[in-house]
Amino acid sequence: MNKIKPIVWKIAYDLGLIVMGIQILLGVCWLLQNLWLVPDFPQTVELLEMSETWVLDEYAGAAYVALVFVAQTLQNCLGIPFQIFLYVLQLALGIWAVYRLLRYAFADHGEVFLKEKRGKLVLASLFVNTIPFLLQAHMAVLPYSLAGSMLFALLAELLSLIRWSGNDECLGDKKGLAKKMTILIVLWCLSALIYPGHRMISGAVVVLGVLCVGIGRKELRGWLVIGVVLGALLGGLTLAVTSEEGSRNKIQNTLESQAMQRLAWPHLESMESVWPWDVVVAFSEEELGYVSVTPERVRDVFGPWMEEKFGKELANAYYGDMAVAALRYNTKAVLSQIGKDMCFYLCPQWSTLQGLEGKGVSYTGQNYERLQESTPKLTQVFVKWSGISFVVFCLMTIACWRRNKMSGLWLGLVVFAWATLVVSCTWTSGGMVDYLKSFAVMAIWGMLMTLWLWAGEERGADSK
Numbered sequence: 001m002n003k004i005k006p007i008v009w010k011i012a013y014d015l016g017l018i019v020m021g022i023q024i025l026l027g028v029c030w031l032l033q034n035l036w037l038v039p040d041f042p043q044t045v046e047l048l049e050m051s052e053t054w055v056l057d058e059y060a061g062a063a064y065v066a067l068v069f070v071a072q073t074l075q076n077c078l079g080i081p082f083q084i085f086l087y088v089l090q091l092a093l094g095i096w097a098v099y100r101l102l103r104y105a106f107a108d109h110g111e112v113f114l115k116e117k118r119g120k121l122v123l124a125s126l127f128v129n130t131i132p133f134l135l136q137a138h139m140a141v142l143p144y145s146l147a148g149s150m151l152f153a154l155l156a157e158l159l160s161l162i163r164w165s166g167n168d169e170c171l172g173d174k175k176g177l178a179k180k181m182t183i184l185i186v187l188w189c190l191s192a193l194i195y196p197g198h199r200m201i202s203g204a205v206v207v208l209g210v211l212c213v214g215i216g217r218k219e220l221r222g223w224l225v226i227g228v229v230l231g232a233l234l235g236g237l238t239l240a241v242t243s244e245e246g247s248r249n250k251i252q253n254t255l256e257s258q259a260m261q262r263l264a265w266p267h268l269e270s271m272e273s274v275w276p277w278d279v280v281v282a283f284s285e286e287e288l289g290y291v292s293v294t295p296e297r298v299r300d301v302f303g304p305w306m307e308e309k310f311g312k313e314l315a316n317a318y319y320g321d322m323a324v325a326a327l328r329y330n331t332k333a334v335l336s337q338i339g340k341d342m343c344f345y346l347c348p349q350w351s352t353l354q355g356l357e358g359k360g361v362s363y364t365g366q367n368y369e370r371l372q373e374s375t376p377k378l379t380q381v382f383v384k385w386s387g388i389s390f391v392v393f394c395l396m397t398i399a400c401w402r403r404n405k406m407s408g409l410w411l412g413l414v415v416f417a418w419a420t421l422v423v424s425c426t427w428t429s430g431g432m433v434d435y436l437k438s439f440a441v442m443a444i445w446g447m448l449m450t451l452w453l454w455a456g457e458e459r460g461a462d463s464k
Contacts, residue, residue, distance in 0.1 A: 016396055016452065019389050020127045026382045027130025030375060031091075034139050038083050039370040042296075044141040046248075057248040063193035064143040083141060090145040091129065091138045094443075097152035099125040102447055104159040105410040106454065120453045128446035132383050133352055136371050137439045147195035148440035154187040154202055155413055158209030162409065184209075197428060197437075201420050208416055212409075251303020256316050259323035261298050261430045263334050267326060268292045268302070274325040276318050282309050295430030338426060341433050345425040348438040349445055353387050355435075362433040393449040400452050418444045 038044065050056055051068040067089075071082035099121050103114060114121075129135065137145040161180045188206055192199035251257050264271070269288040272280050283305070291302040306315040327334055344351040344362070355364030372379035421441045428437075435442070 012396065013452075016392065019385075019392055020123065023382075023385055023389050024123075024126050024130050026378070026385055027132070027135050030132070030378055030382050031135065031139065033375045033378065034373075035084060035087065036081060037139075037374055039136075039140050039373065041140060041142060041370065047141055047143075055248065057250060058245050058253045059196065059248075059250060061143050061147075061192075061194045061196055063190060064146060064195065067146075068141060086141060087139050090149075091135075093149040094129045094134070094138055094145055095125045097149040097156070098128045098443060098447060100156045101152045101159075101414075102450070104156055104163075105406045105447075105451075107159070107163065107410075108407050117454065124447070124450035124453055127389075127450060128443055131349065131442060131446050132371065132379070132386050133349070133367075133435050134439060134442055134446070136367070137436050140370075140436075142436065143195040144436050144439040147191060147198045148443055150187055150191040150194060151198060151202060151205070151417065151440050152443070154184065154191060154205060155417060157183050157187060158205065158413065159407075159410060162209060162212050197424070201417070201424055204420050205413070205417050209413065249300070249304050251299045252307065252312055252316060254316055254319070256320035256323065257303065258428065260319040260326075261295060262338070262427055263323045263326040265295055265298050265431050266292045267330055267333070268298070271326060271330060274329045276321050278310070279306070279318055279322070295432050298430065337431055341429050341431065342422060342426045344433045345422045345429075345438050345441060347445060348435045348442045349386070349390050351433075352435045353383070355433075356383070362435075364433075364435060367434070367436060390449065393452060396452040397449055406451060406454070414444055414447070 047060075047065060047068055050060055050065045051072060054065075056062055056065060067086065068082070071085040074080065074085055075082040102121055102124055106114060106117065129138065134145075137148075157180065161184070164176065164180065184206060188202050191202040245252060251261070269285060269292045272283075272285070272288055287305075291297040291305075303315075306318065309315075310318065344355075352364055355362045356368060368383075371383075418441060421438070421444075425433075425438050425441065
């Protein structure tokens with residue numbers, strides 16, 4: 001029996017490599033056939049308009065709009081479609097960021113080990129970035145791909161800082177600390193400027209990483225605190241300077257407005273009897289019914305209506321009252337919807353496959369229509385194969401979990417980022433889940449699914 005185990009594992013390991021290789025090949029074929037397309041997501045249309053007018057509100061990332069502008073300028077100069085520059089950059093940064101973050105998962109084993117396993121790191125990164133729903137984000141004029149890459153680069157830099165602080169030589173190396181904190185601050189600001197929705201997530205990750213360093217190195221605490229405060233101030237300042245609140249006629253982006261969108265939709269019409277009286281008399285049943293159809297109408301129609309009628313300050317107070325009323329009088333439905341959305345974002349790959357069968361309330365159908373726009377048959381095979389690889393690699397990773405060589409610190413930081421992303425996506429989804437917004441969550445699952453690559457060979461040897 002002991003002789004059979006390594007043989008069985010060797011067969012499974014080789015089959016796993018074949019499954020991985022087929023997915024990468026399917027991804028390359030899909031990529032080449034979609035390189036010339038610009039999927040018409042509503043956000044894409046808005047980003048293209050902003051790159052021409054430079055009228056940005058608090059929901060827009062100035063850095064991504066600037067990138068679109070640069071790509072369009074290159075198109076005018078070189079005659080190459082602007083989206084190709086964006087797609088190549090997004091995919092290249094995605095591959096680099098996943099490779100670099102995975103590298104820190106095994107950094108404890110030294111440079112020799114990492115050089116020996118470089119091929120596996122590249123293979124794993126290619127696999128993660130050819131998951132169909134991630135590749136769709138790379139091949140779209142949307143900020144989610146770059147935002148995820150910036151988050152992974154930030155995590156890698158935090159791991160680098162923590163490893164560096166474990167060396168006694170760091171105590172006298174103020175230049176080294178300044179350099180590393182500068183890189184962290186730049187990545188934090190870039191993350192916010194690419195996609196403002198990641199500002200708090202990146203900040204939470206930075207604070208956790210700095211706490212990990214500060215606990216073990218009291219001598220560095222003062223400098224670390226200064227770095228975090230400076231990063232928060234610069235991030236907030238850059239967002240304030242590069243955007244103008246309300247300039248694109250959307251609901252103001254406050255905690256109260258977010259709570260109202262999360263808790264009150266889609267019950268704006270059915271629960272009008274518990275809303276503040278001024279809100280009830282200000283809108284007809286038809287108007288409330290109209291804005292109850294999609295979360296976008298709450299953001300783009302109901303919010304501007306409210307703020308035009310009552311002013312921003314009073315409207316914001318009413319948003320808070322509506323959120324509290326929805327939670328108080330419709331508790332079961334609200335918590336049930338939040339629970340369903342959170343379950344979706346816990347594992348978006350699997351949830352998206354379920355969504356393709358018409359289960360749940362989501363944008364999956366609309367997103368999938370754009371995914372298969374030019375290659376319906378190839379996309380169908382591609383998505384089904386990714387579903388097979390997801391199940392197979394999850395089982396293989398679980399089977400060799402005890403034998404993997406990954407760093408516990410790496411796993412802790414990645415799981416913290418994953419949990420923070422899940423909570424953030426659930427809070428901002430407004431009751432309609434969108435797998436493209438969960439790009440980073442899917443990529444983290446993809447990285448975890450590749451851990452069998454490093455445990456597999458050792459497992460076979462140890463089982464003899």
